[in-house]
Amino acid sequence: MKLILILLVTAVLGYAPQEVKCPSTNLIRSGEDISENEKNWIDNRRKKTTAALSEYIKNVGLDDDAVDLVENSSINIGIALSGGGYRSMLVGVGQLAALDNRTEVTEGSSLGGIMQSANYISGLSGGSYLIGSLSLNNWPSVHQSVLENDLWNLTEANQLVNTNGLWTVIWPVLTDNLWEALSHINHWVTGKDTGIKYDLQAKKDAGFPVTLTDAWGRDLSYQLFSEENNAEDLNFSDIRDQPAFKNYDMPFPFITAIGREPGTIVYNTNSTVFEMNPFEMGSSDPSLNSFTDIKYLGSRLSNGTNNGTCVAGFENAGFMVGTSSSLFNEYLDTLVCDDCNSLNFAVKWVLKKFLTYLSNTGQDVAQYPNTFKNNSFGTSRKLATNDTLYLLDGGLAGEVIPITPMMTTQRKLDAVFALDNSQNWPDGSSLITSYERQFTEQGKNMVIPYVPDQKTFLHQNLTAKPTFFGCSAKNLTDLVKDDVVPPLVIYLPNRPYTFWTNISLYQFSFTNEEKKAIIQNGFETVSRLNGTIDEDWPTCVGCAVIRREQERQGIEQSEQCKKCFEDYCWDGTIYESDEPYYPPLNFTDSGLTNDSVTYEGFSNVTASSSSLFSFF
Ligand SMILES: *[C@@H]1O[C@H](CO)[C@@H](O)[C@H](O)[C@H]1NC(C)=O
Ligand SMILES: *[C@@H]1O[C@H](CO)[C@@H](O)[C@H](O)[C@H]1NC(C)=O
Ligand SMILES: *[C@@H]1O[C@H](CO)[C@@H](O)[C@H](O)[C@H]1NC(C)=O
Ligand SMILES: *[C@@H]1O[C@H](CO)[C@@H](O)[C@H](O)[C@H]1NC(C)=O
Ligand SMILES: *[C@@H]1O[C@H](CO)[C@@H](O)[C@H](O)[C@H]1NC(C)=O
Ligand SMILES: *[C@@H]1O[C@H](CO)[C@@H](O)[C@H](O)[C@H]1NC(C)=O
Ligand SMILES: *[C@@H]1O[C@H](CO)[C@@H](O)[C@H](O)[C@H]1NC(C)=O
Ligand SMILES: *[C@@H]1O[C@H](CO)[C@@H](O)[C@H](O)[C@H]1NC(C)=O
Ligand SMILES: *[C@@H]1O[C@H](CO)[C@@H](O)[C@H](O)[C@H]1NC(C)=O
Ligand SMILES: *[C@@H]1O[C@H](CO)[C@@H](O)[C@H](O)[C@H]1NC(C)=O
Ligand SMILES: *[C@@H]1O[C@H](CO)[C@@H](O)[C@H](O)[C@H]1NC(C)=O
Numbered sequence: 132m133k134l135i136l137i138l139l140v141t142a143v144l145g146y147a148p149q150e151v152k153c154p155s156t157n158l159i160r161s162g163e164d165i166s167e168n169e170k171n172w173i174d175n176r177r178k179k180t181t182a183a184l185s186e187y188i189k190n191v192g193l194d195d196d197a198v199d200l201v202e203n204s205s206i207n208i209g210i211a212l213s214g215g216g217y218r219s220m221l222v223g224v225g226q227l228a229a230l231d232n233r234t235e236v237t238e239g240s241s242l243g244g245i246m247q248s249a250n251y252i253s254g255l256s257g258g259s260y261l262i263g264s265l266s267l268n269n270w271p272s273v274h275q276s277v278l279e280n281d282l283w284n285l286t287e288a289n290q291l292v293n294t295n296g297l298w299t300v301i302w303p304v305l306t307d308n309l310w311e312a313l314s315h316i317n318h319w320v321t322g323k324d325t326g327i328k329y330d331l332q333a334k335k336d337a338g339f340p341v342t343l344t345d346a347w348g349r350d351l352s353y354q355l356f357s358e359e360n361n362a363e364d365l366n367f368s369d370i371r372d373q374p375a376f377k378n379y380d381m382p383f384p385f386i387t388a389i390g391r392e393p394g395t396i397v398y399n400t401n402s403t404v405f406e407m408n409p410f411e412m413g414s415s416d417p418s419l420n421s422f423t424d425i426k427y428l429g430s431r432l433s434n435g436t437n438n439g440t441c442v443a444g445f446e447n448a449g450f451m452v453g454t455s456s457s458l459f460n461e462y463l464d465t466l467v468c469d470d471c472n473s474l475n476f477a478v479k480w481v482l483k484k485f486l487t488y489l490s491n492t493g494q495d496v497a498q499y500p501n502t503f504k505n506n507s508f509g510t511s512r513k514l515a516t517n518d519t520l521y522l523l524d525g526g527l528a529g530e531v532i533p534i535t536p537m538m539t540t541q542r543k544l545d546a547v548f549a550l551d552n553s554q555n556w557p558d559g560s561s562l563i564t565s566y567e568r569q570f571t572e573q574g575k576n577m578v579i580p581y582v583p584d585q586k587t588f589l590h591q592n593l594t595a596k597p598t599f600f601g602c603s604a605k606n607l608t609d610l611v612k613d614d615v616v617p618p619l620v621i622y623l624p625n626r627p628y629t630f631w632t633n634i635s636l637y638q639f640s641f642t643n644e645e646k647k648a649i650i651q652n653g654f655e656t657v658s659r660l661n662g663t664i665d666e667d668w669p670t671c672v673g674c675a676v677i678r679r680e681q682e683r684q685g686i687e688q689s690e691q692c693k694k695c696f697e698d699y700c701w702d703g704t705i706y707e708s709d710e711p712y713y714p715p716l717n718f719t720d721s722g723l724t725n726d727s728v729t730y731e732g733f734s735n736v737t738a739s740s741s742s743l744f745s746f747f
């Protein structure tokens with residue numbers, strides 16, 4: 132009997148959201164502070180991060196005073212992974228491996244343990260693939276995920292779109308028939324009544340809007356999650372049940388998306404930055420300033436009150452990650468430019484027409500029933516009165532590293548690792564956009580240290596190696612809000628050491644060899660070539676993460692840390708000359724040059740000989 136019931140229930144569940152009885156708890160709260168759930172979770176996580184950080188501080192050879200300092204305080208560390216398609220997922224997991232003490236490295240030359248010391252981790256777009264995938268797979272190490280379980284099969288045979296006979300897509304595209312055009316994605320029909328087509332139909336039949344994001348999110352699920360039924364009923368809130376989350380053995384994860392002002396197709400730094408975390412969805416930006424229990428996302432509430440019937444299962448994990456990476460309108464922008472890609476003129480015209488149609492009908496963004504309707508917490512009338520939330524890729528407003536909801540007066544971080552895999556090679560623009568947003572009304576909760584302009588980033592090699600920003604709290608007094616000093620930012624840009632990881636946003640398939648080589652290079656960007664470029668680097672990172680606590684307690688930095696800060700802190704100088712920037716041709720371990728490369732370490736290592744995977 133029980134078995135039959137379970138079978139019945141399983142059959143009923145699926146991609147379509149279901150109606151459920153509303154909980155008696157309040158479903159909407161003001162975004163003034165972090166949730167009670169998050170507070171309690173972080174309190175428990177802190178016990179682990181404090182122990183892990185003191186271990187790290189000991190391992191990297193900082194003095195006993197530093198160890199004492201860490202043991203008797205609670206230093207709050209965050210890690211933010213930028214967008215950038217599969218590039219940022221793969222480079223990102225290599226970078227994370229460098230911060231993870233489960234990765235094998237030479238004794239004493241690693242940043243392993245930093246991830247274990249972090250309270251928060253965020254990702255958007257390609258970074259959200261990574262955070263979503265790891266969070267819902269019980270936070271495996273890179274070896275476990277990529278090698279042992281072969282998560283992320285990105286080979287040609289397993290890519291998202293079936294390119295065989297793609298020409299047949301032209302007719303549906305010409306006639307603006309999204310549904311027909313979608314039939315070319317893989318897994319569209321996998322059997323009788325199964326496949327993405329039927330998932331989308333079921334959601335539509337249940338009365339929910341279905342857009343390109345739904346198809347995209349379902350397709351991604353086949354690559355990112357190892358669940359049965361290809362994760363059709365895997366929810367984002369299921370992270371709560373993962374042992375690693377329950378036992379506080381992973382950082383608190385969240386992913387972001389931006390909300391478009393209804394009635395417009397504009398997105399910029401005024402757009403609302405939403406976050407999805409295991410407990411909630413919402414925003415602390417003034418425009419919305421509210422959060423809802425993510426389990427009941429999609430319920431139609433009015434000013435927080437419900438009619439007894441709520442919705443569950445709207446927060447499908449693939450759909451959340453798909454929302455964070457809905458950048459179909461970016462394709463449109465790209466297609467607008469006449470010589471920026473190799474597409475044939477006719478194809479471009481056809482695609483542009485189609486994407487414009489999708490954009491005008493709101494089918495290129497994710498549509499959520501507005502659970503926040505009619506509440507009075509936020510300042511945007513348009514958000515509060517529309518029936519629908521229009522959400523899209525978190526990076527589209529220029530903040531490609533998801534630090535906006537992280538570096539807030541509510542979360543009070545001390546140090547944030549900003550892993551930048553944006554653009555083909557990063558140019559600092561993401562940090563600059565976030566820095567500027569803190570001075571706008573929408574950024575009024577944000578605290579971000581000074582960063583220079585883009586010209587300085589490039590000319591001073593600040594994207595060529597790790598750079599620290601906000602090294603001295605004394606210099607940040609003008610940026611303090613509610614007594615919260617901006618965290619110190621440890622900026623870690625993508626760079627070629629052992630592989631050319633300036634992968635195009637539009638590359639969708641990778642051989643296993645390529646995949647491993649990209650991951651390995653990600654590891655090298657953060658580990659400074661596995662500790663070979665600067666053996667003091669792990670110590671210097673230790674100096675950076677304890678800095679704010681030292682400043683709070685009025686403790687002088689050690690000579691060792693002062694030296695580190697000379698090596699890695701941006702010193703505040705600005706590149707004044709009007710010389711245009713010509714990207715030089717050769718990469719060195721500290722910058723770019725037109726001279727012959729003197730640095731011996733760089734070579735075009737083939738994937739199979741890279742050391743992260745060599746012992747397999
Ligand atoms: C990694 O760090 C965690 C937390 O501090 C610790 O429990 C674990 O033993 C460490 N693992 C290794 C392989 O060092
Ligand atoms: C730090 O805490 C330990 C016990 O946890 C204590 O022995 C030590 O004196 C404390 N140090 C400082 C500087 O407070
Ligand atoms: C990846 O998926 C394809 C198609 O499903 C399959 O043929 C291939 O064996 C898979 N690769 C690995 C390494 O599992
Ligand atoms: C909600 O936004 C949509 C799309 O921008 C717009 O067409 C519609 O008129 C808005 N509805 C209301 C009630 O403002
Ligand atoms: C953001 O909104 C403010 C106030 O409405 C406006 O002055 C500003 O121009 C907007 N910024 C952008 C980039 O649209
Ligand atoms: C009650 O709310 C549910 C879910 O939000 C919605 O589907 C339903 O139409 C509402 N019922 C009434 C009578 O308004
Ligand atoms: C929403 O409810 C609160 C009290 O719970 C009330 O103060 C506020 O005016 C209501 N807002 C609207 C738009 O009805
Ligand atoms: C120090 O503060 C000034 C503004 O008071 C700022 O222009 C400068 O960039 C800051 N220096 C650093 C290194 O952050
Ligand atoms: C940037 O790096 C290049 C090559 O390593 C070097 O020649 C140049 O001096 C560096 N510029 C600065 C400002 O450090
Ligand atoms: C560096 O660039 C120059 C051209 O400016 C080129 O002639 C040289 O081969 C390059 N060196 C290496 C090692 O790639
Ligand atoms: C390495 O390979 C890249 C891409 O194939 C090529 O552009 C570059 O010139 C090579 N560099 C060296 C140093 O051989």
Ligand SMILES: *[C@@H]1O[C@H](CO)[C@@H](O)[C@H](O)[C@H]1NC(C)=O
Pocket residue numbers: 234235236237654661741742743744
């Ligand atoms: C780092 O270097 C050590 C010693 O050469 C090697 O054993 C280890 O596998 C390397 N780690 C990675 C992740 O490449």
